[in-house]
Structure formats: structure tokens, C-alpha cells
Amino acid sequence: MPAPVYLDHSATTPVRPEVLEAMQPFFGPRFGNPSSIHRWGREARVALDEARERVARCLGAHPDEICFTSGGTESDNLAVLGAWRAGRARGRRAVVTTPIEHKAVLEAAHTAAREGADERLVAMTADGVADAASFDALVRDDVAVASVMWVNNEMGAIQPVPEFAALAHERGAVFHTDAVQAFSKVHIDAAAVPFDILSISGHKIGAPKGVGALFLRRGTAIEPLFHGGSQDRGRRPGTENVAYAVALATAAELALRDHDAEGRRLAALRDRLQQLLVARIPDLVVNARHAPRAPHILNVSVPGTESESLLMALDLQGIACSGGSACQSGTASPSYVLSAIGVPPHLASAAIRMSLGALTDDAAVDRVADVFPRLVAKARGVAAA
Amino acid sequence: MKERVLVAMSGGVDSSVAAALLVEQGYDVVGATMKLFCYGDEIVDRPCCSLDSIDDARRVCETLGVPHYVLNLESAFSHDVIDDFVSEYARGRTPIPCVRCNTFTKFRDLVRRADGVDARWIATGHYARVVDGVLHRGADRDKDQSYFLWGIDRAVLSRMLLPVGHRTKAQTRAVAHRLGLAVVAEKPESQDICFVPDGDHAKVIRSRLGADASSLAPGAFVLSDGAVVGRHDGHARFTIGQRRGLPGGFPTPMFVTAIRPADRAVVIGPREELLGSGLVAREVNWLAAPPAVGTRLHVQVRHRAPAAAAEVVRLEAGEIELALDEPVSAITPGQSAVFYDGDRVLGGGFIESAARAMLPVVA
Numbered sequence A: 001m002p003a004p005v006y007l008d009h010s011a012t013t014p015v016r017p018e019v020l021e022a023m024q025p026f027f028g029p030r031f032g033n034p035s036s037i038h039r040w041g042r043e044a045r046v047a048l049d050e051a052r053e054r055v056a057r058c059l060g061a062h063p064d065e066i067c068f069t070s071g072g073t074e075s076d077n078l079a080v081l082g083a084w085r086a087g088r089a090r091g092r093r094a095v096v097t098t099p100i101e102h103k104a105v106l107e108a109a110h111t112a113a114r115e116g117a118d119e120r121l122v123a124m125t126a127d128g129v130a131d132a133a134s135f136d137a138l139v140r141d142d143v144a145v146a147s148v149m150w151v152n153n154e155m156g157a158i159q160p161v162p163e164f165a166a167l168a169h170e171r172g173a174v175f176h177t178d179a180v181q182a183f184s185k186v187h188i189d190a191a192a193v194p195f196d197i198l199s200i201s202g203h204k205i206g207a208p209k210g211v212g213a214l215f216l217r218r219g220t221a222i223e224p225l226f227h228g229g230s231q232d233r234g235r236r237p238g239t240e241n242v243a244y245a246v247a248l249a250t251a252a253e254l255a256l257r258d259h260d261a262e263g264r265r266l267a268a269l270r271d272r273l274q275q276l277l278v279a280r281i282p283d284l285v286v287n288a289r290h291a292p293r294a295p296h297i298l299n300v301s302v303p304g305t306e307s308e309s310l311l312m313a314l315d316l317q318g319i320a321c322s323g324g325s326a327c328q329s330g331t332a333s334p335s336y337v338l339s340a341i342g343v344p345p346h347l348a349s350a351a352i353r354m355s356l357g358a359l360t361d362d363a364a365v366d367r368v369a370d371v372f373p374r375l376v377a378k379a380r381g382v383a384a385a
Numbered sequence B: 001m002k003e004r005v006l007v008a009m010s011g012g013v014d015s016s017v018a019a020a021l022l023v024e025q026g027y028d029v030v031g032a033t034m035k036l037f038c039y040g041d042e043i044v045d046r047p048c049c050s051l052d053s054i055d056d057a058r059r060v061c062e063t064l065g066v067p068h069y070v071l072n073l074e075s076a077f078s079h080d081v082i083d084d085f086v087s088e089y090a091r092g093r094t095p096i097p098c099v100r101c102n103t104f105t106k107f108r109d110l111v112r113r114a115d116g117v118d119a120r121w122i123a124t125g126h127y128a129r130v131v132d133g134v135l136h137r138g139a140d141r142d143k144d145q146s147y148f149l150w151g152i153d154r155a156v157l158s159r160m161l162l163p164v165g166h167r168t169k170a171q172t173r174a175v176a177h178r179l180g181l182a183v184v185a186e187k188p189e190s191q192d193i194c195f196v197p198d199g200d201h202a203k204v205i206r207s208r209l210g211a212d213a214s215s216l217a218p219g220a221f222v223l224s225d226g227a228v229v230g231r232h233d234g235h236a237r238f239t240i241g242q243r244r245g246l247p248g249g250f251p252t253p254m255f256v257t258a259i260r261p262a263d264r265a266v267v268i269g270p271r272e273e274l275l276g277s278g279l280v281a282r283e284v285n286w287l288a289a290p291p292a293v294g295t296r297l298h299v300q301v302r303h304r305a306p307a308a309a310a311e312v313v314r315l316e317a318g319e320i321e322l323a324l325d326e327p328v329s330a331i332t333p334g335q336s337a338v339f340y341d342g343d344r345v346l347g348g349g350f351i352e353s354a355a356r357a358m359l360p361v362v363a
Helices: A017-027 A039-059 A072-089 A103-114 A132-138 A161-170 A242-257 A259-280 A307-316 A336-340 A362-384 B013-024 B051-064 B074-090 B097-116 B154-159 B169-178 B201-209
Strands: A066-069 A094-097 A118-121 A143-147 A174-178 A197-201 A212-216 A297-301 A351-355 B004-008 B028-035 B068-072 B121-123 B128-131 B134-137 B219-223 B228-232 B254-260 B265-270 B275-286 B296-300 B308-316 B319-329 B336-341 B344-356
Touching: A017 A242, A039 A066, A039 A242, A066 A072, A066 A242, A072 A094, A072 A103, A072 A143, A072 A174, A072 A197, A072 A212, A094 A103, A094 A132, A103 A118, A103 A143, A103 A174, A132 A143, A132 A161, A143 A161, A161 A174, A242 A259, A259 A297, A259 A362, A307 A351, A307 A362, A307 B068, A307 B097, B004 B013, B004 B097, B013 B028, B013 B051, B013 B121, B013 B169, B028 B051, B028 B097, B051 B068, B074 B097, B074 B201, B097 B121, B097 B154, B121 B154, B275 B336, B296 B319, B319 B344
Parallel strands: A094 A118, A094 A143, A143 A174, A174 A197, B004 B028, B004 B121, B028 B068, B219 B265
Antiparallel strands: A066 A212, A197 A212, A297 A351, B128 B134, B134 B344, B219 B228, B254 B265, B275 B319, B275 B344, B296 B308, B296 B336, B308 B319, B336 B344
């Protein structure tokens, strides 16, 4: 069988060798607790502070604005629930978000609603972009937090975060953006765009699973999720995971160093893959094709197929893609994201997300462009039978 | 490598061993676990069909070095199996959902999935055998599951592999140990219906139809002469031949002999009133050449019941009437009547009605 093709970088990425190397000392000689007063503690503390500074530089932020977390889900929960609870304390009663957010944001917003928040969902355009007029109408001066992802994880559609952040600020609302898929794919600068909170995740950019960070602009009030020691200014109690903080900093720097060249490379590969697939499957639907898109995600629906069966057939050919959101048992179900932008059910349940990254090259594109149309033809034959 | 086979894996020992044996025989095995209904918190301890079972199936496949997939068949299963289950109770019948699951879910929908991945074969862990294209009882008569398989499309028989069907359960467990499938080797048997937590089918009816479902509403216990002898809290809680939950004070043991959804009555009577001299079955499906009127065969009216000698007295589009040589007890509408010639499964149908062997004696 030909070389396997991993087209699921939006699910996770392999740890980069440089990252693995950078974190090694903290499992061995530099194992100390950063809160300890002795030499071991100091060594760990210095590494942690440096990691914080490095991540801050990557985001155009101050080091004290960076809080390390266990990953994207914790970052999103801390952002949405933390800002909601702090906002509630000063009389704000609503939470605004979009229906295409990651579940970590949506479920946090639902939790806020159970705590009394008025949960408002921004209308989506059919292109896959949150509607500006709807956002404007929903973000009134009673909003505690508005949360809009920067790049959608299923479609790659880039959301108008700079405009929304500015508008939220005018209304006195805290603005959070989930930038888990956006980091290193779109330009992010806290000095240029007035978001208050921003989430990133390590394992999407070559760091291990289990680490993420939150940018928290100075002056932004949040209530912590955890209660304990005074680590990270009390925002995130618990002994810091120094090795993983170092890993995240290293991965973030490498991703930004490669940002321009890698972005162009992935966009070219993605465009070529899209062109080949459209040419070979004329009725293929490219989801969010009219939206500005991040370079690494291609989401397609083929009428008359079903993503679950296609993903299985692709895997048996050594090609890894994903469908909608995966549920705990590992089944695919119709994408709630695509449904939310008005994609009809027969296409939302036929969606295949191909996400490109470090492991993607021309040969991979050629192979997928060769195999995918054949599997589609086969699947349609079965469906018609 | 031999042809590809899609193996339906529940995470239990039988289907795990089925997969392992096929790997051993050189097949290109693809494991699949069907997710058939929503796994609520209430069923975490179930040995089958829970997320744990999916994990077990995945681990077995990993041990075997074959791919494993979870297939979401929830909406079709809900429609084909659970809806029918609930409406059968509403009609005063006792449904047998495993038959419909085999007919529609495993050997229709799953076969479609097999087509999608170019699998020539479909395999399960059923205790039944396909011999020369004809379905037979499993070699282990205690475990025989042929009773549940009569409804499948006859054409599928030529693609079915039932690797444990000629083994005993003990042999299957031994194979599991030999092949290192410790995860599943000593799993307890799953006895209940997979989507009915704790055997409480009223809970399923309530969740589908609401607490005011007619089949769960109070009604009367009556004798065959119409005398009211008590109250029950829903005819769906009863099946023909049941003794539990009936009013006492009778000189002989009493049994449920009929269920009348129209007036929500549960009819009870002595053992003699359970006897049937014949039956009518509908939705008949043949897995062999259909017999002619006058043909002698054996019919089994319940899982684990002995097969009874009978003669075909009427046969028309999808419906059959049989006369039994000797009366059979508790012939229950909704259950299956499966027709056998020795170990060969000829076909089957859903029991519509029983012919009473004995009219009630009215004093």
C-alpha cells in the first residue's frame, strides 16, 4: 500500500522534534517546582517565566497577560465562564456567541445560561461567517462576554474578529476569541486588535496534548475555575506544568517563524487539492467556499454520500480525514457547524474535513485526488443500489 | 490475503472470537461496532452496547491488528426497531426486537456498509450456521440463535460467515483465552434487550410515548367469562403465559391468556386456557423454498421453546396458518414462529394469533 496520508492536522499534530528536545530537561535535571525558594525551584521558575515571555511575544502581549492552561477546552471555559461570572458580579446579564463555536465555548455558554445568563447566538451567513448586523444587534450594554472564534475548526472560515472586538469594546463587553485553529494561520497581534481574551492550544501546533494558554488583557476581570494556590496570579492555581509551558512556547515560536512560508505552501496545496477534486467530482460542494478561509482546511460535501462510510473507506486506503464533530464513542454525526450555516442535512452529513499541515506534501495531494473520487463513485453506487 | 469481511462486533466474547477466527483463517477483517441508541447514564453497567463495550471491541481489534469503526445507525434503529417495539406493546403484543435488528439493522444496513468498503462477507457472533447456503441451528443447542435470524434477506446468506456457530459457548471462551482476548473472554452473557435498561421495558415506552401511554394505563384483570377479578397498572407489563403480578385467591395457578388493548383488559385463566392448537403468522419470510399446503414441518414459537410438529394448512401472500399435532402453550402474538426441518431454518413470521385448543368451560 502507498504511504499513508494524514490529512487531519486540525484534530492534532505530531510533536515537533525541537519541541520534544526543549521539554526534555524538565522531566529530568530541571524538575523543580517553580514556587519553591531553592535552586531547583528557581531553575523551573526561570524556565516558566521565559516560556511566558516567549508566548507573549508571539501574541504581541505582555508576559503577565499569559496564563498557561491544560489546553483549548480549559482556555475556552476559563474565558467564557470566568468573564461571565465576573461580568455578572457587575450587573451584566448576557452572553453572546455564535452557533459554530467549538463545544468548549458553546457548552460553557450553556452553563452560563443555566447560571442565569441570557444566551444569544449570532446569526450566520450562508458563507460561514458570523453576521455583523446580528452581532451589532445582540451585543448591547448588558453583555458580560462575547465569544467569537477566529478560524472555524470545521470549515476554516475566518471570522471578523477585529471588527467584532472593536464593537464589543464600544459596548463595554469583554471580547473573547478562540484562536485554537487561527494561531500561526492568521496574523494575531494583541497590540493591533482589541480582543480581551484569546485561547490557544499546544497540540494543534506541534506541542503535546494537554497544554494551552490564555491571553488575558490587563484589566480584564475573570473568575478562576480552579481554587487553590496563588500560581499564575490566582487565575489558574495548581503547580505549573513547566515542561509543557516550554513546549508550547517553543512550538509557538517555530510556528510563527514558519508562518509566511508555511501559510503559502499550505494554501497552494489546499487550492490544488480543491481544484483537482472539483474537476473530478463536478457536483462536489466546497463548504464555506465564499468565506475568507485559513490555508489549512478544506471541507467538502459530496451529494449522495455519507461521511461515516467515506471516512471508513478512506481510512482503509490509508487516508486520514474527519467528518463533523466526533462524539465520545467515535461515531461521526451530521455537523452542527454546517447545519448552523444552513447546509442542508444531506450535505451536512456528507462532510469531509481535510486539514493540511506539516505532514502534507504534493504526493499526499495527488494520492487523495486520485483515491477520493474513486471512493465517491463507489459510495454512490452503493447508495443507489 | 483472502477477501474482506466486515465483522459486527458488540464487544462481547462471541463476536470478538468470530473476528479472531476470521483473522486466523486469513480474511481481511474490518471490525465494526454499531451504535444503535443513545447511551444514557442509566446503563453504564450493562455488559453490552455501552461505550465500554465499544472500547472493548476496539481493543480486541487492536490486539488482532485490524481496523475498527463505530457506525452510527441510531436513527434507522430507532425507526425500525424501537418504534416497532413500543407500538407492538400498544397493540397488546409482546415484541421481539432482536429479530427486527437482525433483519433490518445487521443484515440490511450493515450489509450496505460492507458494500461501501468492498467487503465480500459479513460476519457476526451468532450461534447459527450457514451450510451450503442454508441457515441451520447453532451446534450448541443451548445457545442456538437461529430463532432470531429468520427475517433476513435470503440473498444475504451467501455472504454470511458465522464462525462460532459450530462451537459451544465453552469452546468459544476457550478460543478467546487461546488467542489472548482476555478483555472479553469471561464477560457475562447479555440476556436483556440491549436498549431496555434493567429489563424495564415500561421505561422505554414511557420515554417514547410519555407517562400517559395507554399501554401503561390501569385496566382490569378479567376471566375468560368476562368477570372482573382485579386491577393492573398497564397491559404492557404482561405477556401471554405470565404468572407474576396476577391477583391471587384462585384454586389453580392462573396465567395471562390474552391481552385486549381496546379495553386495556388482561385476561387470565388456568393453564389449559394457554393451549393453542394452531397459529397464524404474518410477514412471513422464507430462507428456503416455500412449502406447499399440506407440508409437514416443525415450528418454534418462543426462544428456547422446543420445536413442535405441525402442518401447513393455509399459505398466502406473507401469511401462513399451521395446525399443530399437539397443543402448544402460550403462543404469543408478536413473538416469532420459526419453521424448521430438523436443523434447517426454512423461514419464519410474526405470530398474529393462536387457535385455542380448548374453549373455556363456562360453568
